[in-house]
Amino acid sequence: MTMTPAAAPPGPNPVLSLAGIARHGFLGQTGRMWREHGDTFELRLGIGSLVMAIHPDDVREVSLTQRRSFDKRRSYDGARKYLVGDGLVASTGELWRRQRKLMAPLFTPRGIQHYAQTFLEDAHRLEERWDGLAASGEVVEMGAEMMELTASIIVRTMFGTAAAADIGRLKQHVETMIRYTTRRMGPHLPDWVPTPAGRAYRVARDEVHGYLEGIIAQRQAVPTPDVTVPTGSPHVPDLLDRLMAARDDEGRPMSAKLLRDESITVFFAGHETTARTLAATWAALAANPEVAARLHAELDDVLGDRPPTVEDLRRLPYTLQVIKEVLRLYPAAPFYVRDAVGPARVGGYEVAEGTPVMLSPYYTHRHPDFWEDPERFDPDRFTPAAEAARHPQAYHPFATGERVCIGNHFALLESHLLLAVLARRFAPALVGGPPRWAMEGVLVPVGGLPMRVLARH
Structure with a gap:
């Protein structure tokens, strides 16, 4: 017997929804609604509403089974307008498939x-800095430490020999653009109203666009470099070299605007999220000393007194399991949206065309039907046997389906290697109690992550 779907999922009226968000924050209120209304519910926000889908089966429906019924449409207009343009994160249709x-x-x-x-x-540069911090006992903001590290990595990976001053300037400006874009997702004044935040955004945008367009123009003025990497070659072409050399099926390169937009996208997606993952990793290790002890034992056993190489990583499985467990409990993107491009069904409910459907790694990763004692930090959830036995969509920190984050392998390799280098020698300690987490576009620790860097050896 076929069941007719209910007309609309449950959920409180807009007044209660907004009052709950004001009191508990978006992250806290959605958790309360999940516990009250179940895996699929509607969040009504005044003039608009969205459907929240938590169950892994619904994640699969939206991302795989019914993927042609969902895309990144109106919900991503702000990201397209203010941040990434036609970059891969927000593009759609044939342009997205080509890119x-x-x-x-x-x-x-x-x-x-x-x-x-x-x-x-x-x-290794950060190791030198942390040697000094360990000797002085200075308290640092761990989020800022990791932001500096990943910003340098992504700029140097993208543009090769970028100067340190350029890295710092580009990081600051892109973060200004990200903050402004995040604010535009909520109630906001029209763009034409002069505000300090708007002026700062326009300065940052013009600086970032000018810097990238200048680099692209310089490289377009010279022959395209060989982007193959012969075995043993000391030269590694940067990502911009490889983007400029890429050709579609008709032999066409990317336009200068697309090269600029994809460069911003790579920086945005490859810098902030990885930094937040690494910062949360240090906090989790400090709060779970038995996990930290096991991590340190693996690093000591495999590496001894020498720093790791990329070839060592396959012998450091527990180190990677720690990263994956951090991504489970503290995913940098706790929510992401897909817009219905036609009538669809989610969780047994009808979803009208144009309805945003929000998926939540943060809460799917805490679903008690798929995770035993879900709030406990336990890297053994990610042994090969445990991963093979789990629902494929019970874990989706990088999204899932055809729009899974293209940089997921980059992020995991980077996090795995950086943790191995730094945890071999240091064990940062929390200053104050365990952090509380909130959603401000991305997952953030309320009040930051003040920590003291302690030397292990």
């Missing part, structure tokens, strides 16, 4: 191995 096909070879596990040396160089 994904062009860029996919650059981000395969083999393709990103070439950049491991950059990861190591920046990690």
Whole structure:
């Protein structure tokens, strides 16, 4: 017997929804609604509403089974307008398919191995800084420490020998653009109203666009470099070299605007999220000393007194399991949206065309039907046997389906290698109690992550 879907999912009226968000924050309120209304519910926000889908089966429906019924439409207009333009994160349709096909070879596990040396160089520079911090006992903001590290890595990976001053300037400006874009997702004044935030955004945008367009114009003025990497070659072409050399099925390169938009996208997607993952990793290790002890034992056993190489990573499985467990409990993107492009069904409910459907790694990763004692930090959830036995969509920190994050292999390799380098020698300690988490576009620790860097050896 076929069941007719209910007309609309349950949920409180807009007044209660907005009051709950004001009191508990978006992250806290959605958790409360999940516990009250179940895996599929409607969040009504005044003039608009969205459907929240938590169950892994619904994640699969939206991302795979009914993928032609969902896309990144109106919900991504702000990101397109203020941040990434036609970059891969927000593009749609034929443009997205063309760009994904062009860029996919650059981000395969083999393709990103070439950049491991950059990861190591920046990690060793941070080791030197942390030697001083460990000696002085100075308290640092761990989020800022990791932001500086990943910003340098992504700029050097993208543009090769970028100057330190350029890296710092580009990081600051892109973060201004990200903050402004995040604010535009909520109630806001029209763009034509002069505000300090609007002026700062326009300065940052013009500086970033000008910098990138200048680099692209310089490179377009010279012959395209050879982007193959012969075995043993000391030269590794940067990502911009490889983007400029890419050709579609008709032999066409990317336009200068697309090269600019994809460069911003790579910086945005490859910098902030990885930094937040690494910062959360240090907090999780500090709060779970038994996990930290096991991680340190693995590093000591495999590496001894020498720093790791990329070849060592296959012998450091628990180190990677720690990263994956951090991504489970503290995914940098706790929510992401897909817009219904036609009538669809989610969780047994009808979803009208144009309805945003929000998926939540943060809460799917805490679903008690798929995760035993879900709030406990336990890297053994990611042994090969445990991963094989789990619902494929119970874990989706990088999204899932055809729009899975193209940089997922890059992020995992970078995080795995950086943690191995730094945890071999240091064990940062929390200053104050365990952090509380909130959603501000991305997952953030309320009040930051003040920590003291302690030397292990």
